[in-house]
Amino acid sequence: MEKAVNQDEHTPDGHLKILEKYDTESRFRVFKNKKMTLVITLIAVGFSLYHLYTSVLGAPPTLKHRSIHVAFVLALIFLLYPARKKGSRSQLVWYDVILALLSVATSVYIFADYLGIIQRGGIPNNTDIVFGVLLVVLVLEAARRVTGWALPVLAVLFFLYALYGRNFSGIFRHRGYEWDMVVNQLYVTTEGIFGTAIGVSATYIFLFILFGAVLGRSGMGQFFNDFALAVAGHTKGGPAKVAVLASGMLGSINGSAIANVVTTGAFTIPLMKRIGYKNNFAGAVEATASVGGQILPPIMGAAAFIMAEVLSIPYSTVALAAILPAALYYLGIITQIHLRASKEGLEGIKRSELPKISEVMKERGHLFLPLVFLIYMLFFSGKTIIFAAFWTIIITVLVAQLRKTTRMSFKDIVGALEDGARSALSVAIACAAVGIIVGVATLTGFGLKLANGIVAIGGESLMLTLIFTMIACIILGMGLPSIPTYIITATMAAPALVKLGVEPFVAHMFVFYFGLFANLTPPVALAAFAAAGISGGSPMRTGFVSMKLAIAGFIVPYIFVYNNALLMIDTTFLEGAVVTLTSITGVIMLGISVERYYFVPLSWPLRIIMFLGSIMLITPNMLQDLAGLVILIIITILQWMKMKKNHQELTAAS
Template identity: 60%
Template structure:
């Protein structure tokens, strides 16, 4: 933090080493080796920096031929995986083993094969030879092993099950059966085409995602996270329950850029959670606030954890259109979290920090405000029609230049090299997840599994929109369990969204619906990784923290239904007045939902009044003048009752004081 915010550092704030251990516990991507052999350190740095420079250079010159570009990206990532990540818990953590080097060499071989026999592969399309098959089988095994090391067992098992599904199709129940494919057909489809491992997922990883992760690494090196924390402290630290609002604001800022909700929980939460506990919030609630706020960053423009760029690629839309459409839902999500946080503080009389404990906004901006310029440049270029790749590359260059303005943020040559390596290391987990998702999506494409899942959802929905939405929501939450936001979107958009499209809902609306519920899997026990990380810092109960975080993110459950019934919320095919009306009623509904769930508005609510408030919130979701009138009428009743009750309570307190 800045100099003025040092006074508010709680004694129990996590050290860097404690943060690292906690991230490793819940985020397998962070369990990498720390080499004690100098030449191994230099080798990894050379490979990581080389890959980063390759992507920066090709962002200006243009990528290689699609298959070559994606193969090079995947192969080098695999090399880093086998060098950086141990194969098991008892494997050496300070050096790579002989087996690791052999696997890395095999990964290089898969790149060389495509580069040296590219024209042969193209000419043999559909008629692979023995070498094609052997290298295809090799890379499938390498991706599964690499994914197991980095992403964890969940996605690896799912990918393996899909491969088995492709092979054993004829022997499965009729609902999901297909004609079946040979091992040669399956593996060559994964390696020699751009439909499997080298499909859209890894393609986006090799272009947009890598550069935006790299941009985030440069921003972190210059201290942007500190700027976000200090700014949030200056703006809201003095208000009721101030530290919780600081958590929401700073995590929202950082979460949009950072593609990992878990890493966001730990880095921001190590400061904000102890502060929340100090001002009177419970352990479980403190961890839940940070978890809900960090997960919400994945749906907040401008970057949306890089998912916006994949969505643009998948749907053939402009990035700017997606970012604009996502603004109102993202704001409503955070409005819902802030509402519960504020009402909890009012309900329990929790105060904020004193002005003396807080940094000055003017001083914060003087010290690090210039770090916002690269973000402004990025957003300007994205909305001016430049490609995301080109915009991200220039944003990185701008960051290096702008950081030189002040000594505290200036990057040395060593710092620049460190940022390049940090960015590549951070991109490893996302790339491996995308490679395994490529297997899943490839099998679904090859076997028609996506169509079968769509049919199953529609059958369960019984041709009723609300039921179809409900079962799609459940499917998305299940598919998103334990996954980072990017593979979550790719899987849910491939498996669950088509059911809504077939029902007649616009593709973009359908994709946004499944993505919202996919990322909420980070908050829903039993696999609520973001909530568990928050509980790890706060010392609370993991499952209890998960359920509280889900209550805080209740707007994230309500908002997707709003924009399905009222696409105006996504600014889809309507005019400004309709957008304003839908946004206003949705905002009132989100606030009402928070008040009903917390059981407090102007004063404490009795259960019947809470039910009425929640009913009003739900009514405001359904489009139409009548339903809006009913919702507003119910809320007016709640406000009147609350006003009368509060007046009586205030009078009773005054009489009690006089009597004393």
Template identity: 60%
Template sequence: MDQRREEPAVNVERAEKYDKELRYRRFDSLLATLAVYVIAVALSLYHLYAAAFPVFSAHQHRALHLAGILALAFLLYPATSGASRTRLPLYDLALAALGVAVNLYIVLGYAGIVARGTSNYNTTDLVFAAVTIVLVLEAARRLMGWGLPALCILFLLYGYLGRIIPSEIFRHRGYALDDMAAYMYMGLEGIYGTPLGVSANFIILFIIFGAIMMKTGLGAFFNDLALALAGRAKGGPAKVAVISSGFMGSINGSALANVVSTGAFTIPLMKRIGYRPNFAGAVEASASVGGQVLPPIMGAAAFIMAETLGISYATVVLAGVLPALLYYLAVITQVHLRADRMGLVGLPAAEVPRIKEIMKERGHLLFPLLFFIYMLFFAGVSLAYAAFWTIIVSLVVAQLRASTRLGVRELLDALESGARLTISVALACAAVGLIVGIAALTGFGLKLANAIVAVGGEVLFFSLIFTMLAAIMLGVGLPSIPAYIITVTVAAPALVELGVEPLTAHFFVFYFGIFANLTPPVALAAFAASGLSGGSPMRTGFIALKLAIAGFIVPYMFVYSDALLLSNAEGLEALPVAATAIVGVLMLAVAVEGYLFSTVAWPLRALLAAAAILMLNPNFLTDAAGITVAFAVLLWQWRKGRREQEESAPAKEPAR
């Protein structure tokens, strides 16, 4: 019997409300549908080929990548929310063709562009440059709203009007529009800079890998495995949500996609055993967002981090392991404490699959992930090459059983899905390249770093607070990738100047840019989860914020003790730091949830929170104080819980 189980169904209409990527056209015309399908599949095939056999220069390769992305963006996404989503207007067809043309100009005329450089441009160069900038901004607006394009325009104005800015700190000599346009188009510092390069070289490959693995039933495998591991435990479905969303998020790197896919499976289970709708949605949202910081693949920003810092992706992955595990430990601890408080039980044994049967049927799907880890840490090959062979291995492994085997049509569908899911990421990278380019041209990052240091009085903690607020504010209005890139560009230099290691500074920004997805008033991941749970969007957001509290504390921990980022640790240095960090996040979870064997009084909650914060800067005294407080509260709560149980137990009848 074919035991292939379909991926959890997604309520498309509800998901579209929060995720603009899903608002693409479904054409009435078979010809239009086929044309877009062929373009998407061709784009994926090109990138697979280029990963193994690179044939173009970096600039040409990025231009071909952007050509396909712009074509798909204008073909698939209408200009306005009220425009038809079944028919393609001629102006969008023209814009798609123009998006291809301006990039083919770079590919075909590359020798001339290199010879002229960004200073000896001609009129044709300027026309194509201006058109490219407009197309990138318009395509980004269609998928992400006005936030990112507006910020890009502000930076372009800053570059042009620099000499009339009142503040001496931020004033500069100003640049002509022609010079800025050429700089953004004809070199590798603007649109075609590092962010787009990462999208073209790595991100699309891992999105394709994720799309292929989802077609094999990996999502259902993760759900079943999590169900087998935690389904029967106290509050089991909520723990299943945390585990399965962590698994899924580490592969697809998209919080919203994770919410609407795994949430369709886990949220009804949580509600069924007694979790309230707001809490059920919050659990799914906080677990899904955390997937972007969980190795081995993490979110797209992690690839950009490695490329920007000039370090291997394996170093970034190793650094991300312990902070991510601390985050998930805090979430699952709060989930357990809530279940204990409410007296919730797990699922019946009959509804929980057996691990042996799951591994027998689909356990082989884990092999590509293990293969990727081997290629990443031990094979000594490039990340693109590792991604290429991981995709090949995943296709071969999927053929081992009928329940996971892919036919030609399913493989083509995965390639089409991979290209389509890359559109928003690539456009964000291209658009943010304008901001990075202006920052490099004007020295804005260094100017802002000096301003932050001046305002913070060279006190690291104040600079961390300013950087956190900047990342959260950008993350509320922008996708996590541009939020990370912009904050790193303009704020991370200040942290480095104050003695923070570059990798640590980048991780600090990385975390807050991602967890802004849970920060009201625009907590998109929580709002999407509330749509599935039937709860209040804002209330779900605030509960998700509480569940994710460790995501806002752990970054401070690894700044003050960067041994938590294992790639910065020497020998066994990370062990005592990890031990105290575990105690700290457990204390934090109890303080937030307010329950441990029994209700925790507010004074004790405040004491636990204060002790947890003291352990941010590890040293013997603060660690000893924190552990002492934790042990004392544990003992007090255990005795209090025992006493309450004895008082509530029915009195025994006296013996006759």
């Protein structure tokens, strides 16, 4: 794991290999046969058009709509992803065609016998069971191909628990369920595979992934890079700040931390190394910035929509609450970047080598308009999320036509429809597979049992329960994509926090943060490992540096559990303003203590005091805020005097 990557990987083809190594969803077939390519395009485009159609004219009944969504997903996965890692990437095998057809059959059956399913009211017949078993197997196999082994294995364990939990002892024992009852729960109800997770995937998530694909085809990625370069490229440590800005903006939209690392990192990491940042630090900057995109509104990598649906709260509530924690996370990274540059004397890129902000805005600045329109639709228009997503996609296509550099041809539009469908597969199949886990947890009451167990282990202590929950989220997140990690931890772990008096929304935010940060936490820090593959650094060391850069993200969730003001819950405007200013100051102090530099190197005693002062300021409390500010003022004076003294000594010596 510690071995640096081969130099061959520092090429476009090498970057693709890195992506495939750490991101299983990128290992799809590329057909040499043009007819097969056309078939895939037609299915994918049809998938996108179906969702655009239903977003405007309405969807079929819930079970039918979700079954169509899953059928499209399964069929495309079996056609695009080989069964084995070393399977052919250019030819389709016969059994995958059969699996794709069977995937469609599971939805056709629901349409054909929909009234019968409703009338039987949870008492399945033999045909229900056959098609239910078939769907479970297909979902597990498709999830294995796209996400790896961890999620399907966990789903199988839960399925077995439903069947044999009667043989358990202690709190996890249940009355036991027969095969037909479990399959019925998972297939013909909205509590299993066709549950809330796939429901959100079939409505909000797909449309916003499609929006990201349309933006991508219009050149938004290039715009983000050029804009970040023009704004921050010339400053101290400029390329690292460019990485933070570009990766954060892109990551919020595309929702894939690893893909973001590889695409943006291929551009930003060489720039960081060029001005003097070490390999491990350069990789860590890109990894932390890319992962942070999933906590950054307005889109938050689709997690905000699932959270809003699960908690039955407005999406705007989730997005607004997430703004300050996300801002603190990125501020912590930028602070450390700036201090590292100051400490090591790293300058930015010459202005003559950078694009001018006026030229960037002239060529691609109009691409900001769809984002502005989206924010207006989501927060101020009073329209539904689906309506907002549909019209944002249409506006994006229209706005892109304003300049030749961003203009989308018919081929580009078709390509965006196909890209959106392909990009949605990993999220959708994860939601389907996690539906098995959630379905069993609902049937057996496992979530409540686990919550009671966590509280018992924590001894009714909120801090211990938070620590146990954090560890569980990180471990789970090491093997699963961020969205299924959130759904599972929200079902299993968040109720433990709620039992101890934590607000449900706050508990969900807590588990979401730590499930996400598993991408940065060794021994399995996939985003950091992918970044190390590009930088040539040590994967493990890059992971540990990433944790240091993301330290604000590891501390802030604990703070907002104890004081909801950080999430702007039940606060006045004045209280919100005070919390914002003090927490910003606290995060800057946190960065100073971590980098151990403030004008000049910081002594260890002052570093510890600065760290304590930062926690006091981040924690919303008037007395603690005053104490933190006093610490900052005193250390600022001491460090300034030390810098002046050093400067005088250097002047005298010269």
